[in-house]
Amino acid sequence: MKLREFAKQLGLSPTTVSRALSGYPEVSEVTRARVAEEAVRLGYRPNVNAVRLKTGRAGAIGVVMGRAGEFHFAEFMAGMAERLLTEDTDILVIPMADPDHNDEMQLYRRLVESQRVDAIIVHSPRPNDERIALLHKLGMPFLVHGRSDIDVPHAWLDIDNEGAVRRATSHLIDLGHTRIAMINGRPGATYALHRDKGYREALQSRGIELDPQLIASGNFTDELGFRFARSLLEQSNPPTAIVAGSMMTALGVYRAVRSLGLQVGREVSVIAHDDVFPYLTADNMAPSLSATRSSMRAAGTRCADLVLQLVSGRSPLDIHELWPVELILRESTAPVQR
Amino acid sequence: MKLREFAKQLGLSPTTVSRALSGYPEVSEVTRARVAEEAVRLGYRPNVNAVRLKTGRAGAIGVVMGRAGEFHFAEFMAGMAERLLTEDTDILVIPMADPDHNDEMQLYRRLVESQRVDAIIVHSPRPNDERIALLHKLGMPFLVHGRSDIDVPHAWLDIDNEGAVRRATSHLIDLGHTRIAMINGRPGATYALHRDKGYREALQSRGIELDPQLIASGNFTDELGFRFARSLLEQSNPPTAIVAGSMMTALGVYRAVRSLGLQVGREVSVIAHDDVFPYLTADNMAPSLSATRSSMRAAGTRCADLVLQLVSGRSPLDIHELWPVELILRESTAPVQR
DNA sequence: CTCAAATTTGAAAACGATTTGGTTGGAAAA
């Protein structure tokens, strides 16, 4: 059913019908009601492509998905979806070609030029992120999930990674730990730098010298957690505590500790960061896992919200949200054994 | 840059340019080359919305995302993305409103009517799935990821859940186990029925009577695995083996076993189904986890491929792929202890 | 009761591509 047809059935012009449905003021309430009602009854629905062509709006916001298939991606998306449910806006998932650099720039450029999205969400930005510069230059609205130091105005939402790790580390120091290992994310992303900073600051402020051997970084897999923890704990001067970075690495760390006949929450304390997954909870681990917590799903919801505001004209200049992170203490952290 | 403008710069008509770029035969090779080259140089790119309006193609395939934020969703998507990278097709993620029934039908209906997608992938179908009937009725191309008994012709791709669980269970029986518990997915979905069937058949063919107490079902969370395994193992007549359903429930089961001072691969054997995640591998669990394995990512890739074929006219009638599942034996399965 | 102002409605021109149904000029066939 097309507009023409539908309008004819109502004995109205396409103009009026279009206006009635899009909520313009210059149509009487009585006809608006009638149009709305009949639209449902006869099943009229504007052709989305025609609308988009005419209005120039794409009706979608783009999310570039890395190749790694990060496990928190689904949660973030679910959060976005929740917010966009009532909106007439889609989520467009754009696969990232290669981790290759030029290619990624090409990807963003093409995405903008093809006008398939009204805005883009940029994940895991780097301190000096070309994507941000590019999007800004191209005039595409975008929201950065994470932070960047780049000298280009942009909207962002991030969690306080630095503070989270600082508090986690400090707490371990409070418990008497001095050899504290740390598993970070892939080097390059700002959040990894922030975590590193939080870790260093906590140590430094308590006069503990940093041992570079105690730091690892890479994708948040259980394997990384296992290998690193295991190799450290086998050494002569093992750490007594580990800041594990993510739920998956924490699983690996737990396994490593057990495999050596040690016990988490006794010989080794562990704190991880918990993005809050429905299928794997810190509370349920054994022993329950102390964690810095921040809901990835909530972040997705809020990001969607902010992007909608961005699209409808809000300036990116004053969109800067830094979410605090809670530290929840459970059984995996305990005073250092002597 | 619009087509008009671009064509004028080349001294050609929009017609010829359009044809040159879309690979029509009635344009000379030399002009085609020139057009292609200049398009890159001047940065001309057809407006996607105009193309879609004119051709009636949406250039996107829809995937409805459940609210649960299942952890395998990201992998499936990553797989799809891989295939669609070179194609000019987007993935549209549609949030599912409520698990409420009517709403879901509404969702699909609206999705089809709004013409935002060229095809839809339906996940976790039920034996008699109204969504399938609806999509068929509405004439929207779709691919079912999973199977349905519904009496409507449709394309599908599924893994052999029944065979996988049958083999897993049989193997446990071969090892001497007779009390074998089973954790299934949410009741209702066909795959859960298939798994149940595989389980029952394996038992029956070996003359083992089924104990309904040994079966659980629900979302694949570590919590479910833990609670169920724990409660069973505390009983007077505990199972000696558990078919754990998923990696996450397997984690819970492992925890439960350990929490009771028992050992996986000794007092209790465990087999799970592994969708192959980069961040959590069966091989890395301790003890390493015997698993039926089938790559979710590969399924995503293939589904994308099939959907593309569907869109370009291939009949759904002969698209039926049943993927075999490998059973990989590791340390978590061992002969029953006596 | 008139006339201007305010409220509703419509006709037609976009939006930016694709595609139908021609032209055109030159080579091959008669």
Place this chain on the structure above:
DNA sequence: TTTTCCAACCAAATCGTTTTCAAATTTGAG
């Protein structure tokens, strides 16, 4: 030489909306 055919190109219609500008209708003041 004339006719036929083909390759290469183009003008204009079209996809289904939104929106500008103008017309018709109603309202309210004088």
